[in-house]
Amino acid sequence: MLEAGRLIRANDPVLTYRGAVSLQEVDGGIAPWRIPFQERHLFFPEGGVGRAAMPTGVRVTFRTDAEGLAFRYAARPAPEMPGPPETAHVDVRVDGKPVASLPLVTDREVHTCRVGALPGGSDRLVELWLPGLNQFVLHGVELPAGAEVGRDTHTAPRWVHYGASESQGRGALSPTRNWTATVATELGLDLTSLAIGAGCYLQPLFATLLRDLPADLITCMVGMNIYGARALNQFTYRPNLVGLVRIIRERHPSTPLVIASHHYSPWHDPLEGDGYLSLTEVREQTREVVDLLRADGDENVHYVHGPSLAGPETAHLYVEPRYTDPLHFNQEGHDLLAAAFQRKLVELVPDLVRS
Structure with a gap:
């Protein structure tokens, strides 16, 4: 179990929201959008605005020496579609390698999801890949007491x-x-x-x-x-x-x-x-x-x-x-x-x- 320690708030600049176009503060958390959320009704005057608040491709990234972590979140159910229902997940990668795919509760309440031991060295790049078909709000990342955390500054095309x-x-x-x-x-x-x-x-x-x-x-x-x-x-x-x-x-x-x-x-x-x-x-x-x-x-x-x-x-x-x-x-x-x-x-x- 992750010991009580440091909470990195969702709006802390040490967290990078790669793949997000804009970030909206919601009830103390951050909702990543893939359009400028202030103009959302101009993008979808016919309705369906929430599709752009489903953070497909968005990754919350940071560097840390923590041996484990947890994150707090709230997620909405995916829309009903023909075929089998979608199950919301957050995928965790460390230094580019898959570590876990964690199912989420989608009842709009705030929950905590815990990640097991993180592999790798003392300066790991952690990526939390957010669900593609669910509106999602991050409320923070929990790290053990004394863990170091730094911003992800790597560049790629x-x-x-x-x-x-x-x-x-x-x-x-x-x-x-x-x-x-x-x-x-x-x-x-x-x-x-x-x-x-x-x-x-x-x-x-x-x-x-x-x-x-x-x-x-x-x-x-x-x-x-x-x-x-x-x-x-x-x-x-x-x-x-x-x-x-x-x-x-x-x-x-x-x-x-x-x-x-x-x-x-x-x-x-x-x-x-x-x-x-x-x-x-x-x-x-x-x-x-x-x-x-x-x-x-x-x-x-x-x-x-x-x-x-x-x-x-x-x-x-x-x-x-x-x-x-x-x-x-x-x-x-x-x-x-x-x-x-x-x-x-x-x-x-x-x-x-x-x-």
């Missing part, structure tokens, strides 16, 4: 990713096993995830956020939400995607920008558009936009064809029950998608990532 619910982590068993987290860990990238379940529609405010965040690599996996909600059509999808890229380029004129279409979907790929864009047509128009931008002189924008990442052979790797509406990969699918996306990044931006 900064990767900003924009996507939908699968990028947010639906179907992954824990935060570090989300495909984006796996890619970031394997390639040594500092991830900021702007993945918003049921909210990836090429909105102008997300374009300006992608523009304004520091980034050495920007990736977008687009199309499924637009197709599913019939949000854009054959006249509006291409100009909106062009606009997204041109806004990003205002402050990232030469940053590698990789735009991927959605991978194969066994339920949706065979369907025709019936007056709207089919998933196949969305992919075709995505490729056309990237070709157009490259022809216009943007040599650092790249297209990745979704089915080349995961094709029909992956039709059984979904969390939703068979014969329903399979949209989200299970853990095996996340692992496959991570490996395929990682290979593409090594191919397209070899000078940035470690292979």
